[in-house]
Amino acid sequence: GSMASWPAEIFDRLPLLYNTLAQYRPDVEICFAAIGDAAVDTWPLQVTTFASGYDLEQLLGSLYGEGGGGDAPESYGLFAHWVNTHVEIPALDEMPFLIVFGDINMHPKIAKGQVENYLGDRQGGDVDSLAAWEQVTQKWNTWFLRRPGGKRGDIVDTQWGQAIGSQKVFHLEDEKRAVDYALGLVARSWGHFDNF
Numbered sequence: 001g002s003m004a005s006w007p008a009e010i011f012d013r014l015p016l017l018y019n020t021l022a023q024y025r026p027d028v029e030i031c032f033a034a035i036g037d038a039a040v041d042t043w044p045l046q047v048t049t050f051a052s053g054y055d056l057e058q059l060l061g062s063l064y065g066e067g068g069g070g071d072a073p074e075s076y077g078l079f080a081h082w083v084n085t086h087v088e089i090p091a092l093d094e095m096p097f098l099i100v101f102g103d104i105n106m107h108p109k110i111a112k113g114q115v116e117n118y119l120g121d122r123q124g125g126d127v128d129s130l131a132a133w134e135q136v137t138q139k140w141n142t143w144f145l146r147r148p149g150g151k152r153g154d155i156v157d158t159q160w161g162q163a164i165g166s167q168k169v170f171h172l173e174d175e176k177r178a179v180d181y182a183l184g185l186v187a188r189s190w191g192h193f194d195n196f
Helices: 006-024 053-060 077-085 112-119 128-136 153-166 175-190
Strands: 033-035 045-047 099-103 139-146 169-171
Touching: 006 053, 006 099, 006 175, 033 099, 045 077, 053 128, 077 099, 077 112, 077 128, 112 169, 128 153, 139 153, 153 169
Parallel strands: 099 139, 139 169
Antiparallel strands: 033 045
């Protein structure tokens, strides 16, 4: 809803993300996810497996841009919990990147029933979204790339700053260049920033 046509623009350019990064590291693998609101959406969390090349493009096509009512907040905490409980990271010399494109704040808690319904996890209680994201940042180089239009220092910035660190919340100036910003972040870390 509130993201309007932005996800489609991002999806169109995501193959460029892989093609460019694979020039620097041929063994790069990427997982894509679409995050909505578990309170109102039919498919609030969609994720692909980690893949590369042609397989990645096929997986990207399997994600459904559900849209929504433009309401806030969203279920980013459900995604963070999925990362913490369903993704294994191999031994690496550096943290892998986790980049979220978004425009809104998150539900402070994810209800136990939503975790059970969407992830199949039948243990534990409600999930604290901020705590889940803080745990993500211990293993992932995590960024929130915020769509243009928000006011700096508002509730979205404040909450995401608490979750992942305020220095990791980045306001985009041009939403059509969102994937380019993500490429620049990774390229800088990998020592190829001059290309951007």
